[in-house]
Amino acid sequence: MSEHRLGENVIERPRSGWRISLKKVTGYKKHLTKITEEASTDGLLRPYLIKPRNKTKYFSDCLGPLYRWLRSKIGKLWDEVYREMSQLVDITTLSGQHILSHVWSYVERNVVIIDGVPYPKSSAYHYQPNRIGYSQEKLYIHPDSGILCLAKKIPYKPPEKPKDFLRIDAYHHYRKIDDIWYLITLADIPFLSLGADVVLKTNLTRDRGWWEYGKPVYAVSKQQCSKKQIKFIMQQLSKV
Known part of the structure; x- marks a missing residue:
């Protein structure tokens, strides 16, 4: 996959849906604003202005190239990966913001390490927290080194048959x-x-x-x- 066509590869599929005013779709602009605020607060992207137009067609995405590209960056500093991605994808556009939302679905940002095991902060202190990679492999940013890491899926082990x-x-x-x-x-x-x-x-x-x-x-x-x-x-x- 050409890295210079990362944005096109993700959104090159035709979109589905219909045109409808955003005034009738509650929470859409708020969701995009939240993505911007979170990323800006974490220092992961420069602030930009979201200007959604009267379009609510949803993307029928081809996300394989994006995930493979992210996976190829394992072991590198996330700041460098993000900087490189910003050069390939214009995140000031609606399509760029859309791609960014998929990036955050692949990469866990808020991580805490407990006994050498990565957990999402949202569930790390629950009674029975699920580590990152519990059900499927997951990319995450190491909270100490800032390196993009991969938590591999934990192989399923059937419980041992009780002997008593x-x-x-x-x-x-x-x-x-x-x-x-x-x-x-x-x-x-x-x-x-x-x-x-x-x-x-x-x-x-x-x-x-x-x-x-x-x-x-x-x-x-x-x-x-x-x-x-x-x-x-x-x-x-x-x-x-």
Whole structure:
């Protein structure tokens, strides 16, 4: 791909949609203004004036060349990458602003590094944050070095099969407790009441039942398994 045609390659496809006054499309100009303000605040582009016209056709983009170009810049300082992109694409035009919005969808700017792992700031401090690259590879700007980096997709690893639990149905399962196998029977926790759990040895609320068992139930009985039951359990757990 010719770098000099980066802007044309992204928007060279025909546009779809129809002409309609921007007065009837709420939030459009506000969205473009927000993009400008964020980029200007971060020092990533010079301020420019957005002048949308009475056009609301949307772009049917060919984004592959843009992403490949960004990916080829991995390992370089983002300021240099951005400066080079600004020479190839006129970001003062509506099409340039459109391309810039796609750049930010590919590149994560607001990043925090926790234990050497990159997280988006928006979710880094959630209870179970998803690191950058959790579901798909993602470009990001390293917060310390300013270098454009790539977080590769984390390969999926199926959870290991538990060796101390075997489900029978919604209200019965086998569980190994202190090296002894038991048949556990569950029961629904009544509304506005508690369930005396014989396994956890405590009274459960419906919320606690959800937390422990995935539904508002409690263990109502616990019966030690016979040799025949244990043999069945071992056979089931050995299956791949």
